[in-house]
Amino acid sequence: MKLKPGIRRLLFWNRLQRLASICRRAAETTRLSIIRSIRLQLMFTFVLCLSAAALVYVAVNVFFGELNRSPVLDYQYGIEKIDDQARAIASYIKTPDVSYQGITDYITRNAGFSGNKVLLTDLEGKVFFKTPDAIETQVDIHSIISKAMERRYTSTPVQEFTSFYPVDLKDQPAYLIVSGVPQPSISYKRGSSPFTLMTAIAAFIFLFYWLTKRKMDYIEELASGLQEISKGNLQFRVPLRSKDELASLASTINRMTAALQTTMEEERRAERTKNELITNVSHDLRTPLTLIMGYLRLLKDRHFEDEAQAHNYAQIAYSKSEKLKVLIDDLFEYTKLSNQIVNMNLERVCVNELLEQLTEELVTYAEESALVLVKDILSERLYAMIDAAQMIRVAENLLVNAVKYSHKPGVVTVKMDRDNGYARVCIINQGDPISEDELHRVFDRFYRVDTARTSAGGGSGLGLAIAKSIVEAHSGKIWAECEGNEIRFCVLIPLDLPAGPELGPGSKRPRP
Template identity: 50%
Template sequence: MKLNFRRLIPNWIRSLFNRWINPVYQLIQKKIRQHIRLQLMITFVICFIAAFIVGGISDSVFGKFNRTAYINYSVGRDSIDRDARFLVHKINQDYPNNLGIEEIMKLTPRQLKILIVDLDGKVKYKSEKATETQVDLHGIIRNAMDTRINEGYYENSRREFISFYPIELENMKGYLIVSGAPEGTIMYRQDAWLFPIITGVATFIFLFLFLTRRKMKYIEELAEGLLVISKGNLDYRVVKKSEDELGSLADSVNQMAEELHAKIEHERKMEKVKNELITNVSHDLRTPLTSILGYLKLLMDKKYENPEQMENYFQIVYGKSEKLKVLIEDLFEYTKLTDQEVALRKQKVCLNELLEQLTEELVPPGEENHVSFWKEIPTERIYLWADPDKLARVLENLLTNAIKYSEKPGEIKIRAVEEENSVLLSVHNQGDPIPEEELPRLFDRFYRVDKSRTSERGGSGLGLAIAKSIVELHGGKIWAESEEGETRFLIRFKRDE
């Protein structure tokens, strides 16, 4: 039959344990796990107690092999003094009613010498061993006091011990003087021995090293992990084995490795982007620059037939220069945005008014390309916390892009929808469908869906990349959709301010 000891425990004890003791124990245990100082303090206390116990045991077990016997006379002196106080008590109590002085003196051991003297030192009564008739009170008092003051010095000496007390007999005042050689008692002295100290210290050191071996091994693992990471292996991660400061250190080391890895990858990516940017810019700058130099060479060599042709050459050079200027300005702005050097000057912007203003400004180029605008904007004012200039640049780039690639004649739809925590803005145009796999790349710099398009029609190739950078600086999201001959560019801005 198997006993269930838990049933033997009263319910109130189990309730008290579950309600108070166990939660407190769990809290203390959690605090100890989280703080290495508490762990070290508890370890130190355990080691100290264990060292004290082991030292005490070794002292009691092996101390008897290193002790010396000696004779101590302090017990005998106490016995003489106790007999003297007994005589004083008997004299005060029984004399002169019941016993005489001689009878009282016989109550003490015969080896003691007993004197009763007056204030001048003259002996009035004495025991059998006493022969004095006159004593030197001054010398007796000095010797007695010297013995009492230097008791530790004389405890191993068998010199005569004197105890005296003032008494009063009938009409006489005097002193009771009791003296004798004290009896010795055999006692043992344990000489100074280092073995208990050595065993205690050794126990402390051994137990401390044993209890802290895991922590020390873990510290070594962290050090080795840091060494591996410092050599460039940023994919290496140290293992978190505790919840205390060492565990926090492991988290910090892993986070540092991740951040360094991400930073290096970002730097590599930026270096690649920079090289690609230089290549693309060189290509896009060379085309208009070659045309400009060619026509300027014709003008310098006067290779034109009439003033009208010369004027045409000047118009071509001016147009190419304008395109070169736009490309350089877009490149400069894109570089600042990607390096996050631009500080946004946010303020409360009314999206309705901004869209009305931009569509009015773009009516002439829209009419020139046989494109009209159709707006679906709520009558209620929609406000955003944004940089108005940067936001206008985003919308202008999207509308300009829609004008360039829309069907001719065609219509551009502009919609704004106010959602619960955001605002959704979209620009729609009819045109050539864009393959789904090409949509995410529309916002890459210098990317064109139709590889045959050049800057003659496609602009600088940075408009959508600039728009994406500005939207992301505002904490928003921009993406493109294309289906059934309609292309949509959508922007979602959060309304957290």
């Protein structure tokens, strides 16, 4: 079916637009590929510089060629004129109904204009017609043919050129021989110069240097940045100035520097922590040890009035030695947990029952401190793979801490609920507000919210640090919150969930 002109034009423009769109996308893809690859950039730069050098070579060659051109005598034009005359005569002889007299007149007239000699010979070389300036009566046909073929295409100086054609003269075969001295034509030949190639090579080198200078400067900048980093300046970052492999290298250098900086900061922090640990342990061990040694010295020197006072001294020394033993045991336990030396005896335990039992055991302890333990425990039985003894230690530590630092009288709430694939336990009490900074540090070893470092009113200072290590060993999370006077210590423990619609096989347990 023949389409209307308007529709044909529309289809043509649609095809043209699609082609233009394809070309634009191809150009953009090529541009991005070149931007992201040093290899392609170098190839493109090399081709560009080579093309520019070729153009310079052509331009300089034209300049020096015109400057050094020399005249050249060319005999080819004169030879062609003699051959053209011979061809014209041969064509005239072939004209139908032309008389012998007409032929001779035509030859004489043409020869007179050009000054060339014209001969007509039979097959044996005998001349039966010649122009007035010719003197030959017999010619060597073979020699003439050889010379004519040798000199037909030449530009070298020629004293005489002969053109040879076979013709039919009144049904008699004959040879037409036209000879003469070809006139040279003057042409000018371009000269050459060694500066042409030298200029092209210089243009290539200069352009290649100029186009790659920015990239080389960037490489030198990366090298300088590495030198700066090697001097210990880990705050230094190399700039990202491209999108190719050099940018990837710069990004890797920055990530390496950041990782190295973090590692060194952690090492410094670990060193500070070790020094603080030594200082804190020395302080907390020295206080009870000093008291023990003092009372034992009183007993040794018999500085007591009666047996009752001596028994009191011994009792004080014994109680301080027990506190010293607790501190040493906690320190040993924390060291084992933080270095992952303790093997967890994991078993499937109902978290509800564990928390119920522990809460019941501490009811009396709370009542002695004028506090009420309130349970808000989920009725659904939740199971987890835990070390029961270690998790009891965590819960007991948090509960004892809440009782010890609560406003009296008051309420301590034990709350347990489900948080996706985790059991969440929160110990809530009313106490003095804790700042945000202190909330982050309460799980540090030997840290007490009370800035006066004394063990008289507290434990070893390692309870919360041990609790954190135990929880993290169970792939859980522990943290503290404070809103006004309400203080919450919360623990997340991953549940041991059966396969089902809630969390089937192959499902990933959510992280806290």
